[in-house]
Amino acid sequence: VRDNPDTLYARTICADTPPAEHKLSQQCNEKVEENIKYAFSKIESTWDLIHVEGEMKVYKSEQEIDGVVCDPLKATHTIRNVTSQEMCFTFWDVNVRMEWDTTLDITNTLEVLSQDTVISHQLMKRVWPATQRDTCFVSHLRKLDLSIQNTQDVGSWLVINFSTEHPKATSKCIRAKVNVSMLCQTFLDPPDIPIEKATRENLVCKIFYVAHANPGGWVPGSVLRTVYKREYPKFLRKFSTYVHEKCKDKPIKW
Ligand code: 18C
Numbered sequence: 283v284r285d286n287p288d289t290l291y292a293r294t295i296c297a298d299t300p301p302a303e304h305k306l307s308q309q310c311n312e313k314v315e316e317n318i319k320y321a322f323s324k325i326e327s328t329w330d331l332i333h334v335e336g337e338m339k340v341y342k343s344e345q346e347i348d349g350v351v352c353d354p355l356k357a358t359h360t361i362r363n364v365t366s367q368e369m370c371f372t373f374w375d376v377n378v379r380m381e382w383d384t385t386l387d388i389t390n391t392l393e394v395l396s397q398d399t400v401i402s403h404q405l406m407k408r409v410w411p412a413t414q415r416d417t418c419f420v421s422h423l424r425k426l427d428l429s430i431q432n433t434q435d436v437g438s439w440l441v442i443n444f445s446t447e448h449p450k451a452t453s454k455c456i457r458a459k460v461n462v463s464m465l466c467q468t469f470l471d472p473p474d475i476p477i478e479k480a481t482r483e484n485l486v487c488k489i490f491y492v493a494h495a496n497p498g499g500w501v502p503g504s505v506l507r508t509v510y511k512r513e514y515p516k517f518l519r520k521f522s523t524y525v526h527e528k529c530k531d532k533p534i535k536w
Contacts, residue, residue: 301424302396306446309422310422313442315465318426320356321440321490329356333515337361340514342507352496354483355514356443359489360466361522363482367425369489370439372525373464376400377521379452385513387414392450398423402443403451406458409431412501415458417452419443428467435467435488437536459496459523464489468536482534491518 301307325341333340337360342353372378379389385406393401399422407412408470426438443462447460469486470477493514497506 301398303400304395305422306395312443314424314440315444320492321463321465328354332511335515336467338518350497350500351506353494355510357518359518361384361487363485363535364525364529365485366437366439366468366485366487368529369466369487370441371523372424372462372502374421376402376440382521392448401446405453414455415497416453416455417458417460418448419460420446429430434473435469437468440465450457455497458498461494464491
């Protein structure tokens, strides 16, 4: 079974608590599977390493759709002292998004579909000379069960942010389309320490972040690639520090 990647990925979505049902459940399930594949797919020769900073590595794969730069971005990172749940919950929690996402002017929650799924409408900061962009996307938090992969992790979580339409999502901006995911796994260091004895010092969190973004209209490719090369590492740095600081004096959330 473990040699068949499709079986492997399909089995990973069976978490212990089933996610809540709502009108976009089916689409969430499909996007969860798709993004688990993206997270664990090997970095092939089509990917360029564009940034290295300690444990953080950021890759892009050059892609244009109808002349518009839509480069998929993939980043891996490892940070200490936090769990996968703490990382993913914070990434998903709209109440704190403006505290770490410095690319945004506004985030608005248009609809709460369930306790783990919301629809967000966001205005991004304008980058001269391009027209301002907005996004409207479903944001879904999911606990995973990766035991079939026989990894040593003690907990794995995923957030997916994928574009949708909503009647309340109105603006004069150009609508960008996104399919973004953050998958995190918690490991213990040393690996054989009993989980009930673990402190924050024993936590290691591995992060897989993948972004597929279509700017929704032409922007100068060189400007976009320059902005991406600066903004994605900045986001990973800022977000990791934010979660680290926020959790350091709190009980561990497994
Ligand atoms: O994942 C992140 N944030 C999530 C929660 O907000 C969510 C957001 C996804 C957006 C993904 C990027 C969409 C890009 C659309 C194209 C914009 C074109 C702009 C024209 C530029 C010439 O999942 C963290 C996302 C970190 C994103 C980094 C790259 C985004 C670049 C867009 C630039 C806009 C602001 C730049 C800030 C400049 C400050 C002076």
